[in-house]
Amino acid sequence: MSRPANTQKFDNCLIQWIDERLPIFTMLTKEYGVFPMPKNANYLWSFGGIALTMLIIMIVTGVFLAMNYTPNTALAFDSVQRTMRDVNYGWLLRYVHMNGASFFFIAVYIHIFRGLYYGSYKSPRELLWIVGVVILILMMATAFMGYALPWSQMSGWGATVITSLFSAIPVIGDGLVTWLWGGFSVANPTLNRFFSLHFLLPFVILGVVFIHVWALHVTGSNNPTGVEPKSEKDTLPFHPYFTVKDSYALVTFMTIFLSVVFFAPLALTEPDHFKHFNPMQTPPEIVPEWYFLPFYAILRSFTHDIYIPFTDIIILPAKLQGVMGMFGSLLLLMVLPWLDTSKVKSARYRPVYKWCLLLLLVSLCVLGYVGSQPAGGSLAVVGQVATAYYFLHFIVLVPVLGFVEKTCPVPASISDDPCCKH
Amino acid sequence: MKKKLIGFMVAAALCLGGAAHAEEGGKLAHQYWPERGVFGKYDMASVQRGFQVYREVCSNCHSLKLMSYRDLKGLGYTDAQVKAVASAYTVQDGPNDEGEMFDRPARPSDRFHSPFANDKAARAANGGALPPDMSLLANARPGGPDYIYGILTGYGTAPADVKMTPGLYWNDTFPGHQIAMPQPLSDGQVTYSNGDAASTQQAARDVAQFLDWASNPHMEARKAMGIKVILFMLFFVGIMRAAKRKVWADVH
Numbered sequence: 250m251s252r253p254a255n256t257q258k259f260d261n262c263l264i265q266w267i268d269e270r271l272p273i274f275t276m277l278t279k280e281y282g283v284f285p286m287p288k289n290a291n292y293l294w295s296f297g298g299i300a301l302t303m304l305i306i307m308i309v310t311g312v313f314l315a316m317n318y319t320p321n322t323a324l325a326f327d328s329v330q331r332t333m334r335d336v337n338y339g340w341l342l343r344y345v346h347m348n349g350a351s352f353f354f355i356a357v358y359i360h361i362f363r364g365l366y367y368g369s370y371k372s373p374r375e376l377l378w379i380v381g382v383v384i385l386i387l388m389m390a391t392a393f394m395g396y397a398l399p400w401s402q403m404s405g406w407g408a409t410v411i412t413s414l415f416s417a418i419p420v421i422g423d424g425l426v427t428w429l430w431g432g433f434s435v436a437n438p439t440l441n442r443f444f445s446l447h448f449l450l451p452f453v454i455l456g457v458v459f460i461h462v463w464a465l466h467v468t469g470s471n472n473p474t475g476v477e478p479k480s481e482k483d484t485l486p487f488h489p490y491f492t493v494k495d496s497y498a499l500v501t502f503m504t505i506f507l508s509v510v511f512f513a514p515l516a517l518t519e520p521d522h523f524k525h526f527n528p529m530q531t532p533p534e535i536v537p538e539w540y541f542l543p544f545y546a547i548l549r550s551f552t553h554d555i556y557i558p559f560t561d562i563i564i565l566p567a568k569l570q571g572v573m574g575m576f577g578s579l580l581l582l583m584v585l586p587w588l589d590t591s592k593v594k595s596a597r598y599r600p601v602y603k604w605c606l607l608l609l610l611v612s613l614c615v616l617g618y619v620g621s622q623p624a625g626g627s628l629a630v631v632g633q634v635a636t637a638y639y640f641l642h643f644i645v646l647v648p649v650l651g652f653v654e655k656t657c658p659v660p661a662s663i664s665d666d667p668c669c670k671h
Numbered sequence: 672m673k674k675k676l677i678g679f680m681v682a683a684a685l686c687l688g689g690a691a692h693a694e695e696g697g698k699l700a701h702q703y704w705p706e707r708g709v710f711g712k713y714d715m716a717s718v719q720r721g722f723q724v725y726r727e728v729c730s731n732c733h734s735l736k737l738m739s740y741r742d743l744k745g746l747g748y749t750d751a752q753v754k755a756v757a758s759a760y761t762v763q764d765g766p767n768d769e770g771e772m773f774d775r776p777a778r779p780s781d782r783f784h785s786p787f788a789n790d791k792a793a794r795a796a797n798g799g800a801l802p803p804d805m806s807l808l809a810n811a812r813p814g815g816p817d818y819i820y821g822i823l824t825g826y827g828t829a830p831a832d833v834k835m836t837p838g839l840y841w842n843d844t845f846p847g848h849q850i851a852m853p854q855p856l857s858d859g860q861v862t863y864s865n866g867d868a869a870s871t872q873q874a875a876r877d878v879a880q881f882l883d884w885a886s887n888p889h890m891e892a893r894k895a896m897g898i899k900v901i902l903f904m905l906f907f908v909g910i911m912r913a914a915k916r917k918v919w920a921d922v923h
């Protein structure tokens with residue numbers, strides 16, 4: 250049999266036989282063996298692989314949890330507890346899954362911040378970035394629905410609060426919410442569809458991750474200088490250099506993750522998550538998981554209805570503004586490649602942008618704190634200021650800085666960069 | 672630059688972690704609970720005494736639905752002891768071949784006997800208030816064992832300016848301070864197997880630890896496994912670090 254074009258020769262005859270018919274080994278060698286990586290990529294470049302590993306861990310533990318889980322409002326809470334108490338190592342499965350969600354978000358948030366800092370969203374990586382934002386949104390939907398499954402007070406009330414947001418949409422809002430719930434409140438039909446979707450979406454994410462990596466392997470990785478590799482001198486083959494570097498980072502991350510799983514698995518869990526859902530009794534505070542807090546704070550920052558001037562006809566109720574703000578804050582990330590007008594990619598050479606980005610991080614932390622606290626009071630104003638900065642940053646600062654910022658000299662190539670000698 | 676960036680990350684993580692932890696500040700007195708530390712273990716003698724307190728006092732009103740009698744082996748009881756505990760209770764089984772439900776002594780695999788047939792019966796017997804199931808009580812209240820101890824030792828007379836609702840009792844710890852549970856423990860109410868009559872404080876401490884155990888029965892197994900896993904991981908990290916350095920040694 251003649252070898253198809255673009256395949257490689259392998260010594261092992263079985264591998265060769267398979268590769269002639271399905272060039273998977275050629276593909277693996279090309280994409281993960283000799284694939285050229287900028288040699289100066291730092292440890293922040295390890296978080297993509299870490300995030301993928303977390304996704305796989307979530308899928309594996311999730312499939313086993315699902316074997317013991319019953320999606321019925323009368324049984325769900327006890328079935329999760331039965332898993333914890335009576336299934337061999339069930340507690341381990343659940344604690345890995347529960348905390349795995351948090352560490353998945355930690356990895357992805359660091360991964361995204363890396364992109365913001367080094368300008369990885371700019372040409373030619375715009376699609377890669379957009380696909381990444383799609384993954385983030387899918388992850389949020391998945392985690393939100395997963396949190397409903399144990400059917401605790403936090404599960405039920407969290408689901409109620411978030412699904413009710415859609416009622417802010419004019420005209421169709423209320424009908425839409427009834428449709429989402431499958432009834433007139435969060436109840437058994439809601440739990441069943443959440444379970445179905447929570448099982449499905451991670452596999453959708455896996456597919457989108459595949460596209461993400463595909464796009465990445467077309468453009469190649471960015472690097473701390475933001476200068477594309479110019480010659481062989483600038484790159485190293487993925488294997489063994491980055492396989493070993495990423496493995497080191499991965500094992501370190503897993504050690505921290507497992508420390509939490511084994512020694513503080515409930516550190517991030519609200520006491521109300523241990524009470525069975527009771528639709529008649531609202532908990533004093535409904536607090537989302539930490540990874541939603543900044544967005545939750547943005548949602549609550551909009552407190553004034555907007556009227557048609559000189560009348561009392563509301564055109565934009567506060568609730569609708571909040572919902573638009575919350576979803577807008579994510580969608581804004583999608584258009585970031587076109588909002589950023591700077592020719593320089595890496596924040597390393599952008600003395601002003603660098604500080605703006607730091608301020609964005611601070612405002613996200615502030616929003617996270619505000620989101621965890623009861624609504625109202627003077628904190629509300631703090632939250633509004635932070636929300637304002639979030640939008641100001643992307644809508645005003647990022648486009649304007651590209652024109653007015655005086656950037657530092659960018660090295661001609663990666664190898665010419667004095668600060669990344671290994 | 673790299674250092675600065677890592678600094679940002681750590682700050683962000685701490686910030687978010689701190690935010691997630693924030694809770695409304697209760698006025699609970701914090702005690703030392705041996706099981707609550709990162710490497711902490713249960714004081715099994717205390718947990719066993721606490722089980723006695725639960726069995727003799729609390730189980731008259733509070734269920735422990737998620738526990739089976741065989742779980743008591745985790746407290747150090749033998750199979751025979753567990754059997755003896757279980758057989759003191761009667762459970763309904765059936766239907767038998769004649770189609771009749773029948774009563775039989777509980778077996779170790781049965782769930783703990785609940786004091787009331789259902790929530791309505793529980794409310795009817797407690798002036799309309801529901802004694803919560805205790806399987807997860809220590810996890811489901813901010814403060815955990817401190818809260819349970821606080822409730823049990825927090826009874827007193829209401830300040831003169833407070834109008835008490837009939838049938839409720841003043842309690843320093845309970846949110847709203849008016850609780851439907853009559854003071855369950857008093858000095859000398861429970862006599863431990865060594866002949867000591869337990870003080871209210873002693874019994875409260877013991878039962879709080881028992882309930883903490885009931886909420887997290889696998890905690891000791893988890894931590895024991897964790898130590899092995901983390902030691903292995905640290906070793907693994909060391910190897911990967913060495914491998915990384917070796918592979919990268921010739922890169923300039």
Ligand code: HEM
Nearest residue numbers: 307308311312314315318343347350392395396398399451
């Ligand atoms: C993107 C990946 C995933 C994320 C972010 C995620 C997130 C979550 C979260 C936050 C919970 C609530 C945990 C708790 O508080 O108890 C949960 C529960 C659950 N998840 Fe997932 N999950 C993922 C993948 C999966 C998959 C693939 C399955 C099944 C095939 C699954 C099955 C379950 C089940 C059965 C529960 C309920 C049991 C429990 O609460 O421990 N998950 N998930």
